[in-house]
Amino acid sequence: MPTIxxxxxxxxxxTTKAVNDVSFEVNPGEIFGLLGPNGSGKTTxxxxxxxxxxxxxxxxxxxxxxxxxxxKNRIGYLPxxxxxxxxxxxxxxxxxxxxxxxxxxxxxxxxLPGYLEKFDLAAHKKKKVxxxxxGMQQKAxxxxxxxxxxxxxxxxxxxxxxxxxxxxLVKDLLIEQRNAGKTIVMCTHQMNQVEMLCDRIVLIHxxxxxxxxxxxxIREQFSTNEVLINTGNGLPGALPGVLEIRDEGTVKRLxxxxxxxxxxxxxxxxxxxxxxxxxxxxxxxxxEIFIKVVQEDENPHE
Amino acid sequence: MNKTLEVAKYEYMHHVSxxxxxxxxxxxxxxxLAIFGLSxxxxxxxxxxxxxxxxxxxxxxxxxPEKHSKGGLFDERVQLIGYKSxxxxxxxxxxxxxxxxxxVPANYLSSFKLEYRFIKPINEGIQKEVSNFMRSNLMAGExxxxxARVQEGPDFxxxxxxxxxxxxxxxxxxxxxxxxxxxxxxxxxxxxGSYLLQAVVExxxxxxxxxxxxxxxxxxxxxGKIIGNISVGLTQLLVWVAMAFIAALIFREKxxxxxxxDLSFKSLAVSLLLLMPAFIFTAALMATLGATVTDTEESQQxxxxxxxxxxxxxxxxAVFMEHPNGLIAKVLSYFPLSSPVATTLRMAFTNLSTFEIxxxxxxxxxxxxxxxxxxxxxxxxxxxxxxxxxxxxxxFSKEASHA
Numbered sequence: 280m281p282t283i284x285x286x287x288x289x290x291x292x293x294t295t296k297a298v299n300d301v302s303f304e305v306n307p308g309e310i311f312g313l314l315g316p317n318g319s320g321k322t323t324x325x326x327x328x329x330x331x332x333x334x335x336x337x338x339x340x341x342x343x344x345x346x347x348x349x350x351k352n353r354i355g356y357l358p359x360x361x362x363x364x365x366x367x368x369x370x371x372x373x374x375x376x377x378x379x380x381x382x383x384x385x386x387x388x389x390x391l392p393g394y395l396e397k398f399d400l401a402a403h404k405k406k407k408v409x410x411x412x413x414g415m416q417q418k419a420x421x422x423x424x425x426x427x428x429x430x431x432x433x434x435x436x437x438x439x440x441x442x443x444x445x446x447x448l449v450k451d452l453l454i455e456q457r458n459a460g461k462t463i464v465m466c467t468h469q470m471n472q473v474e475m476l477c478d479r480i481v482l483i484h485x486x487x488x489x490x491x492x493x494x495x496x497i498r499e500q501f502s503t504n505e506v507l508i509n510t511g512n513g514l515p516g517a518l519p520g521v522l523e524i525r526d527e528g529t530v531k532r533l534x535x536x537x538x539x540x541x542x543x544x545x546x547x548x549x550x551x552x553x554x555x556x557x558x559x560x561x562x563x564x565x566x567e568i569f570i571k572v573v574q575e576d577e578n579p580h581e
Numbered sequence: 582m583n584k585t586l587e588v589a590k591y592e593y594m595h596h597v598s599x600x601x602x603x604x605x606x607x608x609x610x611x612x613x614l615a616i617f618g619l620s621x622x623x624x625x626x627x628x629x630x631x632x633x634x635x636x637x638x639x640x641x642x643x644x645x646p647e648k649h650s651k652g653g654l655f656d657e658r659v660q661l662i663g664y665k666s667x668x669x670x671x672x673x674x675x676x677x678x679x680x681x682x683x684x685v686p687a688n689y690l691s692s693f694k695l696e697y698r699f700i701k702p703i704n705e706g707i708q709k710e711v712s713n714f715m716r717s718n719l720m721a722g723e724x725x726x727x728x729a730r731v732q733e734g735p736d737f738x739x740x741x742x743x744x745x746x747x748x749x750x751x752x753x754x755x756x757x758x759x760x761x762x763x764x765x766x767x768x769x770x771x772x773x774g775s776y777l778l779q780a781v782v783e784x785x786x787x788x789x790x791x792x793x794x795x796x797x798x799x800x801x802x803x804x805g806k807i808i809g810n811i812s813v814g815l816t817q818l819l820v821w822v823a824m825a826f827i828a829a830l831i832f833r834e835k836x837x838x839x840x841x842x843d844l845s846f847k848s849l850a851v852s853l854l855l856l857m858p859a860f861i862f863t864a865a866l867m868a869t870l871g872a873t874v875t876d877t878e879e880s881q882q883x884x885x886x887x888x889x890x891x892x893x894x895x896x897x898x899a900v901f902m903e904h905p906n907g908l909i910a911k912v913l914s915y916f917p918l919s920s921p922v923a924t925t926l927r928m929a930f931t932n933l934s935t936f937e938i939x940x941x942x943x944x945x946x947x948x949x950x951x952x953x954x955x956x957x958x959x960x961x962x963x964x965x966x967x968x969x970x971x972x973x974x975x976x977f978s979k980e981a982s983h984a
Contacts, residue, residue, distance in 0.1 A: 329795050348798055356795045362788030367595065378587050379796035423792065 280343075282307050282431055282462035288327055288337030290320075290486075297323040298334070299486040305479075307430075310453060310463040312477035312494075314470075316573055320486040321466050322359055325433060328464075329356060342430065352381035355429035359436055359466070361420055365409040369400065372408055373423055380427035387426070394422045398448070413440045421449065425456070432456060435466040450476060470565035482569065484576050490568070501568045504535045505561040506544055511554030519547045532561060584797040588805025589812065596776050596813045606817055609768060610824050629701050632660040633711070634670040634682030639689045642718050659710050667698075674700055674742060683711055693730055697739040708737060763922040765818060767891060770860055773814030774867035775884065780806055781871030781960070782880045790964045799961045807864050807953065814860065848928045851938055855921040858945035862917045863887060865952035872956070872963035890918040894926055905931035914941055917948040 281304040290298040298320045305311040315321045326332045328339055330346035342350050364372045370391070377387045395401040398418040403411055411419065417440045424432065437453070438446050453476060457463055467473060473480065473494070480497065482490035490497055507530045514524060514531065520539035525532040535544055541560050548555060563571075596602050635642070646661035662679060664670035670682035681699035686692065695711065697703050712734035719731045784790040793802055866887055874880045893913055894901065900909050905927045913923035924941055927933055 331791070331794060348801075351796055354795065356792065358788070358791040358795075360788040360791060362784075362790065362792055364789055365783075365787050375587075375591050376792065376796065379584055379793070420792075 281305060281340075282342060283328065283464070284338075284340040285324070285328065286338045286340075288324070288334040288339060290323055290327060290332060290335050296486050298327065298483075300337070301481075301483060301486070301488055302337075303481040303488070303491055305462055305464055307462050308457060308460045309478040310457050310465055310476050312473045312480035313464055313466045313483070314468075314473065314480055314490075314569065315483035319483045321483055322435070323486075324483065325435065325464070325466065329354070329433070352427065353430045355380075355424040355427065355432045355434075357420055357424040357432075357434040357437060361417065363408045363416055363420060363423070366407060368405050369408055369411065369419055370395075370404040373419065373426070376423040377426050380429075382427050390426055391422075394426055398422060398445075414442060414445060417441060418445060421452075425452070429461070431462045431464070433464045436468070437465065438467065438469055438472055470569055474565050482572060484573050487576075489572050489576055494565075497568065498562050498565070501571070502560065502562045504539060504541050504544070506533050506535075506541050507531070507557070507559045507561045508533060508548065508553075508555060509557040511556055514553060515551050518544075518551055520544055521547065530557070530559075585801045585805040585808065588797065588802055589809035592776075592780060592806055592809025593812050595780075596810070597816065602813070605772060606820055610821055613764070614828065628704060628706060629680050630659050630706075631680045632662050632678065633707055634662050634664045634673055634679040635685065635711070635714075636664050636667050636670050636682060637685045638687045639685045640687075641689060641715075642685060644714075644718050644721055646714060659707055661710065661714055671698070671742060674698070681707070685715070689735075690726060693733075693735050695735045695737050697737045698742050699739065700742060703737060703739050711735070711737075763895070763925075765821065766856060766859065766921050769814040769818050770863045770891070771888060772817065773810045773860075774863050774887070776813060777806055777810040777864050778867040778871045778880050778884055779877060780810065781868050782874060782877050785872075785964065786876055794964065799964065800957050803868060803957050803960050804953075806868060807861065807956070811860055811864055848925055851928060851933075852921055852925045854942055855924055855945055858942070858949040859917060859921050861949040862945070862952045863891075865949070865956040868956045869952070869959045872960040887918065890916065891922070893919045894923040898926070901926045902930055905929075915944050917945055917952075920945055 283303075283305040285301060285303050287300050287302050288298055289296070289300055301320070301324055303311075313321050313324065323332065327334045328341065328346075330339075339346065342353055364375070367375075373391060374384070374387050377391070378384065392401065395404055398421070400411075400415060400418060400422075403415060408416060408419065421434075421437065424434065432453075434453075437449055441449060450472070453463060453465070457478075465473075465477065477494050479493050480490065481488055492500075507527070509530050518524075518533070520536055520543050521533050522536045523534040525534065533544055535541075545558060548558070635646075642663070646663070649658055649660065659680075662673075664673060664682060667682075667684060670679070670684075673679050674682060680701045681697060681703065684696040684698065686694070686696065689695070695715070697711075715735050716731060720728075784793065797805075867884065870883050870887070871880055874883060893916075897909055897913065900907060901923070904910060910923065910927050913919045914927055916923070920941060924933070924938070
């Protein structure tokens, strides 16, 4: 049973239709990518999901029903617009935010030191939040999102402002949470992170759903029979079944004729005596799919 | 409810743990003490303790006035001197031997009215001295007719020697309670209201608001902020009242003027009764403003809209004295921001009916409830409007504008 069901939600602000008939489901134990260009309606969708905005039409079910005050304690939210109380010590700020998630003081004091250690913030807990670097504040906000052990985690751009070490830390943490059966909705523009972490995605543009489904399924849906190769020697001028050869720097892309499979291309290369170092089916990256789908939506007649 | 209390506790501790709170807590009473001390000192210096005469036409005065010499700066007792006729007393006054004289009329026992003819207007000290003198004389007899009225003391009909001016004893002292209520209201409301305004604006500025409203409802959040910040104000108020009480205990022997203040219990009770809804109204209004603006600087500019109406009763003090039941006085006593001061001022110069006091109180409670409702509504609409000031049409339109 899905943890989150979004069914045909729409929302208009003045004359702008921010969200238009958007539907998706998110299941327990998965990381779900909510993708889209800036201003596409992602944040509005999340705010409707969290009952900050009311949808003009449609329905949202979360944790087995409509949103209520009790359910707020079971959700962790890291908004795009980061915010912590600046003029208070880090520890005070995190304790306060955790109490608002229904945690008892003793429970907080039991769990908080572990999180501070994990995020390398223990030495800074008495410092005012405004004295911490942007990356440190980002990690502190992640602690506030996770400390109450939420069943649903909604995170908007979790890797912004993080260095590679901390990015890896957060990635490991998200995988750990997914393996623990948590439901995670992640908004990000970093498609490489989507490829590494997301099980399923929805791509929204101009408030409408353009893509929705499993990550692998979508990539396969957009894949062609093109292959990428790396050779020890040169390539013959013509190869059977190959329409075009493109030099892409360290690799060469072979574009096959219609109906020619990668397997047939491999046979052609071997028959032609090409010294193959690598042979890879050119599955499109999420970046490529994102750009292609969004551009096609913007210029449907091109 | 628990989250409301958590928010209130955080807001309270956040302000109380700040140095500026403690500085304000002790600096203001010290400042007020200095100002009052100075004004009492100036008042004591300006009190004329030259003798006051009396002319007995009733034959009731049998005891000679007590002789006393000036006992210090704050000793405002005056020497009473008897004269045989009004002409004799007038001549003495004109020659500067006495500052005024009292005529005890032949019908005093039926009227209990004394004529007070002055060069310098009567003050509380003279009034007390003459009242005691009359009381001593009337009670010296074996049989005292109308004892209760005698103990109550005489009424003074006061006019200048040439009859051109009349006066009632010390109007300033009558205004003491309204002034104090006003100052306390100002300081406490402005301080805690500013904290509240700042808290709401800062949450928008540092983007904490979105995290907050996914942990608690906007109504709980707003209620918690209002309770927390009002508690900060009430703490200040309690400490100041306690300080004033202790100061009064210490200085009562040394500054007799303190006894003459018109500290009517009813007036004080009504002031305190009206302070709470006024307090809530102002705090909610500050929070409303905080939710509509985008940064602290802008919030400081607009908070003047609230502070200015609070001072209105002081601009109309003369009107309150002349026409305490006039239109201006009535409107200001029902208008929420000016109500506590205006109502107390009116009570200093007229007798407000219980019916009217209840009416004013109920109106203030209605304003307070409305303002909290408005604050909640505006807060919901304006909380995510990070970059744009909320307009009136946004507040009452179907849905909030794009964040």
